Amino acid sequence: FMGDLERRFDRVAIIGFCQPHRDWVNYDDPELECWGLNRGYVFQSRAERWFELPGPAIHEWQQRRPGNHLQFLRAFAGPVYMHQARTDVIPNSVDYPLKDVADDVGVGIVRVAPGKPDVLGAEVPYLSSTVALEIALAIHMGYKEISLWGIDLNTASEYAWQKPGVEHMIGVAIGRGIQVVIPDECPLVKGTIYGRG
Numbered sequence: 020f021m022g023d024l025e026r027r028f029d030r031v032a033i034i035g036f037c038q039p040h041r042d043w044v045n046y047d048d049p050e051l052e053c054w055g056l057n058r059g060y061v062f063q064s065r066a067e068r069w070f071e072l073p074g075p076a077i078h079e080w081q082q083r084r085p086g087n088h089l090q091f092l093r094a095f096a097g098p099v100y101m102h103q104a105r106t107d108v109i110p111n112s113v114d115y116p117l118k119d120v121a122d123d124v125g126v127g128i129v130r131v132a133p134g135k136p137d138v139l140g141a142e143v144p145y146l147s148s149t150v151a152l153e154i155a156l157a158i159h160m161g162y163k164e165i166s167l168w169g170i171d172l173n174t175a176s177e178y179a180w181q182k183p184g185v186e187h188m189i190g191v192a193i194g195r196g197i198q199v200v201i202p203d204e205c206p207l208v209k210g211t212i213y214g215r216g
Contacts, residue, residue, distance in 0.1 A: 024116065024160060026052065026160050026161065026162060027052065027067075028050045028051060028052050028162075029050075029162060029163040029164060030048075030050060030051050030052065030162065030163065030164040030165075030166070031051070031052045031053075031054060031157050031162045031164070031165055031166070032044050032051055032052070032053045032054065032166045032167075032168055033054050033150060033153045033154065033157070033165065033166070033167050033168070033170065034053060034054065034055055034056075034059055034063055034066075034168045034169050034170075035056070035059070035150060035167070035168065035169035035170035035171075036057075036059065036062075036169050037169045037170060037171040037173075037205075038169070039204075040168050040169055040202040040204055040205065041062065041168050041169025042062070042169075043168055043202060044063075044166075044168045046064045046065050052067045052068070052162075053065055053066045053067060054066060054067070054068045054069070054070065054153055054157075055068075055069050055070070056069065056070040056071070056072075056149050056150075056153070057070075057071065057073075057149070058088060060091050066095075066097065067097045068097050068098055068099075068100065069092065069095050069097060069098070069099045069100070070099075070100045070115075070149050070152070070153055071092060071099055071100070071101055071109075071112075072100065072101060072102055072115065072149045072152060073149075074102070089108065089109070092109045092111075092112070093108075093109055093110060093111070095111060096111075097111070098111060098112075098113045099111050099112045099113065100112075100113060100114075100115045100152075100156075101113070101114070101115065102114070102115055102117070115152065115156070116156070116159070117144075117146075119159065120144070120146075120152075120155045120156055120159045121144035121146075121155075123155075123158070123159045124144070124155045124158050124159060124188070124191050125143075125144025125145065125146065125155065145184050145187050145188075146184060146188070147180060147181050147183070147184030147185075148172075148181035148184055148185060150167075150170055150172075150181070150185050151181070151184040151185045151187070151188045154167075154185065154188035154189065154191075154192060155188055155191075157192070157197075158188070158191060158192050158195060158197060162197065163197060163198065164197065164198045164199075164200060165192055165197055165198075165199050165200070166199075166200035166201070167189075167199070167200070167201050167202075167205065167207065168202065170185070170205065170207065171205055171206055171207070172185060172206075172207065173206050182207070185207065186207060186208050189201075189207065189208055190208075
């Protein structure tokens, strides 16, 4: 497969599970790179990169990843990003380049200790979900357009604390001059103007 940090096109679609807009991806566009995650292969017709960032306790557990999940990952033609590659289990797995990505897009917030303004805390990148990590990698790789399909993060489960991190990465992308495309039905970075209702 192509190099794990080599991009062929200027546009990338990051695809999640929410309907209906997960199905609006133009898979026929030859200049759009598609990224998948977790069990998205159940509905996704193509992808050039795959993201399996939960640990082995998830991706090797039949209750969370039923069916032929490991077989899919092993057979996937592109890189499978993991926090730590497991080439013994998934031969095409690669390490997610966390340090390089964090150095690029995860800096700028410095925490100080109360009463010790001269003592700076360590900068920790705000990457609270697979989608945030995907957006961060797309920024790092220099895509000019990032589209998000099937990503609402609109429930009170784990998505409640993942949504702000995704919106932060969207802001970083926009600040870098990257166009971010989001379906109108998607609740990300959407709301009323304060004081105007």
